[in-house]
Amino acid sequence: MKPKIQAFVFDVYGTLFDVHSIKTACDDQFPGKGEQISEIWRTKQLDYFFTRHIMGRYADFSVVTREALRYALSATGVTWTPETEDALIAKYTELSPYDEVAGVLNELHAKRTVVLSNGTDAMLTALIHNAGFTDLFEELVSVDGVKQAKPSPAAYMHWFKNSGLERDEVLFLSSNGWDIAGAKNFGFHTAWINRDGKPLDMPDLTPDAVYEDLSGILEWVTDEAAWP
Structure with a gap:
């Protein structure tokens, strides 16, 4: 019981919410790279948040989400603008349930x-x-x-x-x-x-x-x- x-x-x-539903928006911006960017983005998002916590250098989840996105974009070798970055960050409030x-x-x-x-x-x-x-x-x-x-x-x-x-x-x-x-x-x-x-x-x-x-x-x- x-x-x-x-x-x-x-x-x-x-x-x-499916955090990897963001891959569609990533693919729209960077065709063929959406899934890879999404996977790296999520991995680094958690890595950064936990690492900062352990070091006593707390930053809120919006900050580490943006940091992780920049890492993911760099790691996949794409070139992006501040406008593209902001557009992808905005999509994080539209994840699919x-x-x-x-x-x-x-x-x-x-x-x-x-x-x-x-x-x-x-x-x-x-x-x-x-x-x-x-x-x-x-x-x-x-x-x-x-x-x-x-x-x-x-x-x-x-x-x-x-x-x-x-x-x-x-x-x-x-x-x-x-x-x-x-x-x-x-x-x-x-x-x-x-x-x-x-x-x-x-x-x-x-x-x-x-x-x-x-x-x-x-x-x-x-x-x-x-x-x-």
């Missing part, structure tokens, strides 16, 4: 739903608005408010400290294995959205559930978990 969950807390990038996301979020309409993301407030607000999901979340929470990146415990605490909940009343959902490990370490229940069939990152921090997409999380919904 599943525990009574009072809040469904979602990661955004790779969980609700995965097919099942809207339906799952609508099924959770009576539940407490929260975004907890490494993205900035402005990035999250624009992305969720552009997808038409604004009314489907109670809160959009950025770790930029505490300047501690997930999977740092302080990042999860940033939302949790004012939630009024116990840790075992929270189900945290992410497609990123490192994020699942961080949330599990913090004490949340976790559901790993393993879209690509990847191996488990940290066997000592096993997720409570693993699903191919978000649809599986609906088995955690109970009438008793409704948010007043």
Whole structure:
């Protein structure tokens, strides 16, 4: 029997939205290079964010996203203008949600739903608005408010400290294995959205559930978990 969950807390990038949907915009600007640019962009985005965090040189997710794009463009040998760079950055607020996301979020309409993301407030607000999901979340929470990146415990605490909940009343959902490990370490229940069939990152921090997409999380919904 599943525990009574009072809040469904979602990661955004790779969980609700396909970060590699940006490859279409990249390919429009640089034909034949879109997929390569997208892959490098995402890899360096995470590398820069975590490396800065470890070094104590925090920069918000919008800054590292732009830094990572510049690296990706340089690495693929293309020439670009500031206008092209700005256009691609703008497209990061128009990422495509995965097919099942809207339906799952609508099924959770009576539940407490929260975004907890490494993205900035402005990035999250624009992305969720552009997808038409604004009314489907109670809160959009950025770790930029505490300047501690997930999977740092302080990042999860940033939302949790004012939630009024116990840790075992929270189900945290992410497609990123490192994020699942961080949330599990913090004490949340976790559901790993393993879209690509990847191996488990940290066997000592096993997720409570693993699903191919978000649809599986609906088995955690109970009438008793409704948010007043």
